[in-house]
Amino acid sequence: MRLGLFVVLACGAVCAKAPARAPMEWKSVNREAISAWKAQNDAPDGVAADASSRSVRVLAEATGLQSDDPAEFFAIGPLSDRAYESLFVTVASPSAIAAAIERAGIPRGTPPDFDKACLWPAGERITLSARQISTNAAAVLSFSDLVDATTETNLPVLYTGGQRDASGSVVAATNIPCAVFALYTHSPSLLLLGGQLDQSAAYGRFRARKTWPAGALFELTLQWDGRKAVLHREMAFTKANVKECIAKLRADADGHDLYLHPAFGEGVTVDEASALAQALSLLDGKGVKINGAAKGNFFYRSFMPEPSWRTRQGRIFQPFEVRVSADGKKTFTFVEEDWSGEGLDPVLKPKETPFKDWSELPGLVAKTGEQGAKINVLFIFAPASTPVNALAPILSATAGRIVTYYVFGE
DSSP states (O other), X not given: OHHHHHHHHHHHHHHXXXXXXXXXXXXXXXXXXXXXXXXXTTOTTSEEEETTTTEXXXXXXXXXXXXXXXXXXXXXXXXXXXXXXXXXEESSOHHHHHHHHHHTXXXXXXXXXXXXXXXXXXXXXXXXXXXXXXXXXXXXXXXXXXXXXXXXXXOOEEEOOOOBOTTSOBGGGXXXXXXXXXXXXXXXXXXXXXXXXXXXXXXXXXXXXXXXOTTOEEEEEEEOOSXXXXXXXXXXXXXXXXXXXXXXXXXXXXXXXXXXXXXXXXXXXXXXXXXXXXXXXXXXXXXXXXXXXXXXXXXXXXXOOOGGGGSSTTOSSOOEXXXXXXXXXXXXXXXXXXXXXXXXXXXXXXXXXXXXXXXXXXXXXXXXXXXXXXXXXXXXXXXXXXXXXXXXHHHHHSTTTOOEEEEEEO
């Protein structure tokens, strides 16, 4: 008991000295100075746009983030509870900031959309700088002056505009974490670094280069040079034209941030698509960023499944399965997992249902009940000689319900 009490007291003493590392509501510190800045800049929301210079100035308060604390956000909106892991809290809401950026003439880009396999943020490159507002004019600080990366990063800052809801409203304005600029790939964030930064992998990578006092007022400036670098391309690949397509992409990528939405051309088989996907994987992220696919097409990595996934035992979970036989017959399989017995692994109970038309798939998926409701992955098994376009109707039939597909050639 004495040892336990000692541990509790010691922990309490350490925790009392440590900064808060839990969600917390941010309360403005320098309210009078904020009001003065708004009046001086005729910016009642706390953000000022200048179309002539294609720039936006955003008023923000430093959170007091310690230089040894991980930073997941460069800046968050005033409704966020993540001040404990952000350098700044903006005075203006993310929606007001987005509106100001677009009033300044900066084009809205495209945020990542993982359901559509758009894994790269797309947007024009933005120069971000900051200065502390005080009686003595402070030096202009760059992004790298403020943020320290534990591994080298030269990723540009992009304006994607952030995810929007059905009405076109900025999701980050009302949805936690209310990110203005996340330091990992976060779809609702208005600004993102131009790379693929998984949240768990990026955690701890970024830190404040210096600890600024909580409430210290900063003016963050976002500026675009007016040069449109973003270039989107759709391209249909075949075994015959792949070298020609790659040469065109290399030419397009010269001087541009190139985003490719590939398709597989008429007559390409499952076996050929697998080989083409391997070639595309060598391009992805090396001058060309592959974002999703052309409408009505599989994402190229759908043809790069792990061979071990063919075996049900050992899978982390059981996706839905569709099998197409050489004579064209189709079967839908739901692999029920029965956890009622002893042991660490479930008993697998495959339930197969023949069907004739792809339009029947939604109904078959719906009948899988509560366990099936958690599944949004579909494995497709078809003869290697099957044309890819013969399988493409699966996409429209299951749209909105299935988000990930893998095709296995038999």
